Amino acid sequence: xxxxxxxxxxxxxxxxxxxxxxxxxxxxxxxxxxxxxxxxxxxxxxxxxxxxxxxxxxxxxxxxxxxxxxxxxxxxxxxxxxxxxxxxxxxxxxxxxxxxxxxxxxxxxxxxxxxxxxxxxxxxxxxxxxxxxxxxxxxxxxxxxxxxxxxxxxxxxxxxxxxxxxxxxxxxxxxxxxxxxxxxxxxxxxxxxxxxxxxxxxxxxxxxxxxxxxxxxxxxxxxxxxxxxxxxxxxxxxxxxxxxxxxxxxxxxxxxxxxxxxxxxxxxxxxxxxxxxxxxxxxxxxxxxxxxxxxxxxxxxxxxxxxxxxxxxxxxxxxxxxxxxxxxxxxxxxxxxxxxxxxxxxxxxxxxxxxxxxxxxxxxxxxxxxxxxxxxxxxxxxxxxxxxxxxxxxxxxxxxxxxxxxxxxxxxxxxxxxxxxxxxxxxxxx
Amino acid sequence: xxxxxxxxxxxxxxxxxxxxxxxxxxxxxxxxxxxxxxxxxxxxxxxxxxxxxxxxxxxxxxxxxxxxxxxxxxxxxxxxxxxxxxxxxxxxxxxxxxxxxxxxxxxxxxxxxxxxxxxxxxxxxxxxxxxxxxxxxxxxxxxxxxxxxxxxxxxxxxxxxxxxxxxxxxxxxxxxxxxxxxxxxxxxxxxxxxxxxxxxxxxxxxxxxxxxxxxxxxxxxxxxxxxxxxxxxxxxxxxxxxxxxxxxxxxxxxxxxxxxxxxxxxxxxxxxxxxxxxxxxxxxxxxxxxxxxxxxxxxxxxxxxxxxxxxxx
Numbered sequence: 001x002x003x004x005x006x007x008x009x010x011x012x013x014x015x016x017x018x019x020x021x022x023x024x025x026x027x028x029x030x031x032x033x034x035x036x037x038x039x040x041x042x043x044x045x046x047x048x049x050x051x052x053x054x055x056x057x058x059x060x061x062x063x064x065x066x067x068x069x070x071x072x073x074x075x076x077x078x079x080x081x082x083x084x085x086x087x088x089x090x091x092x093x094x095x096x097x098x099x100x101x102x103x104x105x106x107x108x109x110x111x112x113x114x115x116x117x118x119x120x121x122x123x124x125x126x127x128x129x130x131x132x133x134x135x136x137x138x139x140x141x142x143x144x145x146x147x148x149x150x151x152x153x154x155x156x157x158x159x160x161x162x163x164x165x166x167x168x169x170x171x172x173x174x175x176x177x178x179x180x181x182x183x184x185x186x187x188x189x190x191x192x193x194x195x196x197x198x199x200x201x202x203x204x205x206x207x208x209x210x211x212x213x214x215x216x217x218x219x220x221x222x223x224x225x226x227x228x229x230x231x232x233x234x235x236x237x238x239x240x241x242x243x244x245x246x247x248x249x250x251x252x253x254x255x256x257x258x259x260x261x262x263x264x265x266x267x268x269x270x271x272x273x274x275x276x277x278x279x280x281x282x283x284x285x286x287x288x289x290x291x292x293x294x295x296x297x298x299x300x301x302x303x304x305x306x307x308x309x310x311x312x313x314x315x316x317x318x319x320x321x322x323x324x325x326x327x328x329x330x331x332x333x334x335x336x337x338x339x340x341x342x343x344x345x346x347x348x349x350x351x352x353x354x355x356x357x358x359x360x361x362x363x364x365x366x367x368x369x370x371x372x373x374x375x376x377x378x379x380x381x382x383x384x385x386x387x388x389x390x391x392x393x394x395x396x397x398x399x400x401x402x403x404x405x406x407x408x409x410x411x412x413x414x415x416x417x418x419x420x421x422x423x424x425x426x427x428x429x430x
Numbered sequence: 431x432x433x434x435x436x437x438x439x440x441x442x443x444x445x446x447x448x449x450x451x452x453x454x455x456x457x458x459x460x461x462x463x464x465x466x467x468x469x470x471x472x473x474x475x476x477x478x479x480x481x482x483x484x485x486x487x488x489x490x491x492x493x494x495x496x497x498x499x500x501x502x503x504x505x506x507x508x509x510x511x512x513x514x515x516x517x518x519x520x521x522x523x524x525x526x527x528x529x530x531x532x533x534x535x536x537x538x539x540x541x542x543x544x545x546x547x548x549x550x551x552x553x554x555x556x557x558x559x560x561x562x563x564x565x566x567x568x569x570x571x572x573x574x575x576x577x578x579x580x581x582x583x584x585x586x587x588x589x590x591x592x593x594x595x596x597x598x599x600x601x602x603x604x605x606x607x608x609x610x611x612x613x614x615x616x617x618x619x620x621x622x623x624x625x626x627x628x629x630x631x632x633x634x635x636x637x638x639x640x641x642x643x644x645x646x647x648x649x650x651x652x653x654x655x656x657x658x659x660x661x662x663x664x665x666x667x668x669x670x671x672x673x674x675x676x677x678x679x680x681x682x683x684x685x686x687x688x689x690x691x692x693x694x695x696x697x698x699x700x701x702x703x704x705x706x707x708x709x710x711x712x713x714x715x716x717x718x719x720x721x722x723x724x725x726x727x728x729x730x731x732x733x734x735x736x737x738x739x740x741x742x743x
Binding site: 201202315316 | 442519520521539541542543544546547561562563564565599602625626627628630631
């Protein structure tokens with residue numbers, strides 16, 4: 001089975017390519033990138049006017065399986081990924097049970113192999129049960145295929161445990177993904193603290209809840225030499241902390257979500273719980289700082305923190321709704337609308353942040369580029385295609401998106417995983 | 431002309447004209463309350479439902495009487511349980527009431543924004559009777575009515591709001607209303623009970639009650655929720671009372687003819703000294719009476735009424 005993607009603009013920063021070319025795929029690998037490749041029996045995908053890029057990888061996704069299948073499953077979450085142009089996702093371990101040992105990492109991999117539409121890279125827990133007390137079997141999880149460790153959503157309040165985790169994870173070359181949040185400073189807050197929390201009468205979450213923890217973890221990364229990856233960075237102060245840490249040569253990377261560069265806290269005034277997310281939507285100044293961090297390279301990755309919840313869980317008063325919004329199916333359109341078209345990121349830089357850097361951080365061999373012999377994970381994007389976001393058309397089981405009704409321009413039209421087309425013309429085909 | 435809106439969710443959304451209309455309409459309503467036979471047929475055949483998720487005596491009774499004086503059928507639903515605990519969503523509860531024929535649903539809820547959820551899903555009118563620490567619009571309207579009645583105006587007056595500003599919906603609604611009407615508003619609280627960026631709402635914040643009360647025309651005292659101390663927001667009730675209690679001595683810092691107001695229920699001896707609460711400058715009982723009048727006006731205006739003289743005759 002061969003595939004020929006014809007006439008698109010290939011954007012492959014790792015191999016220094018950004019020009020019109022055809023891409024030939026054979027047996028799940030890239031077999032040629034050149035001008036005017038003959039079809040020679042291959043299935044042809046016309047890509048004139050489109051971008052042909054190494055498959056996007058979302059390194060921060062909640063697939064909810066096992067334990068919370070009413071919110072999402074590996075089957076539905078990976079279909080949402082395919083529809084969003086992602087050929088791979090890294091899934092967070094805060095399931096039930098928490099993914100904190102070899103067998104559970106194996107479980108995710110086997111479920112993904114059986115039901116997944118895209119590649120699934122499991123992230124293991126830092127501590128047993130993500131309780132923040134004892135280290136999980138990090139080495140054994142690495143052997144099972146865990147690509148990183150994180151107690152996402154359950155920040156490690158004990159600095160000594162975090163220090164030990166970093167020292168330990170460093171031996172295995174695993175990045176430690178930190179959901180930076182000081183729970184005491186959060187103090188039951190539900191939105192960003194400031195003028196709007198005062199006006200809306202909702203408890204605020206100070207920027208410092210994130211920044212104090214980011215500062216601590218950066219200092220621990222300096223102390224231990226571990227690789228710290230700061231998840232869903234949302235404030236101007238944290239962006240500056242990461243910028244300074246990188247200048248000092250500390251091993252730190254960071255990601256930002258599309259909602260944190262597309263929305264401000266002001267939208268919470270609708271009391272629509274699809275705007276309730278952690279970290280909260282921040283001020284216009286913070287949004288500007290996140291965009292600047294993406295532009296100047298301080299922020300390495302765009303990741304969605306796709307956090308599905310059921311309609312029943314979200315259709316309640318603002319205070320009672322769980323935090324989290326889905327992101328897989330709107331990420332590319334938002335990145336084009338907020339970053340690429342305004343000129344903050346070139347298409348090459350976008351590919352760095354959505355494919356090359358996630359692959360590098362997670363140590364994914366054969367991913368993140370389109371060199372001959374690389375895995376045939378490919379995303380084709382139509383930068384002019386418009387679509388009105390309709391949550392009822394999501395492949396995700398969940399509908400909790402604040403972007404429902406938005407018109408997005410610049411959308412994935414083909415997703416290929418290991419040489420197999422999984423999405424074409426906005427339709428899932430697996 | 432009636433109010434050209436389905437719901438009253440907050441003072442922030444009201445125009446000066448709308449506030450004036452409500453206050454003016456409340457005047458003839460107050461006459462009804464003073465009558466021997468307190469009943470007009472204005473809202474005959476209308477169903478008004480009090481949906482209270484938080485305990486309340488004053489506001490609920492006030493709305494109920496307001497409806498009854500105007501011949502509406504009023505029903506009270508009190509539940510201490512939130513929709514989450516109860517297992518039925520707020521939307522479903524609201525929809526149930528609507529299909530039974532409710533014309534107006536009055537909601538009190540501990541979660542900010544709950545009335546907005548209801549308003550979005552119902553074609554019946556929704557009145558916010560207090561949501562979380564977001565807004566309590568009818569309280570602000572009755573406060574403005576009371577001040578205007580006593581002082582003849584709102585514009586140019588200095589009003590100090592003292593107490594737990596952080597968690598007070600009364601404070602927020604009064605800030606919006608009074609500043610719209612041209613009053614100068616000050617808020618006085620310990621730093622831990624001043625909300626972030628409060629001065630961006632157009633008020634001046636004080637942590638010293640002595641400075642804050644200086645020369646004001648109105649002292650509005652807020653109820654201190656005793657649970658705030660348990661959350662560590664100030665050391666002890668005793669210290670709060672000592673630093674921020676409104677005593678006769680402190681009232682003397684205000685203008686000699688200053689009004690003293692309290693939305694109730696009062697913690698006598700904590701946020702307000704008993705002699706101040708019962709003193710000649712206090713208008714706390716008038717506030718309660720005016721609350722009924724203002725709520726009558728609102729029910730009338732939201733159900734399509736326009737000319738207040740029609741309502742009383």
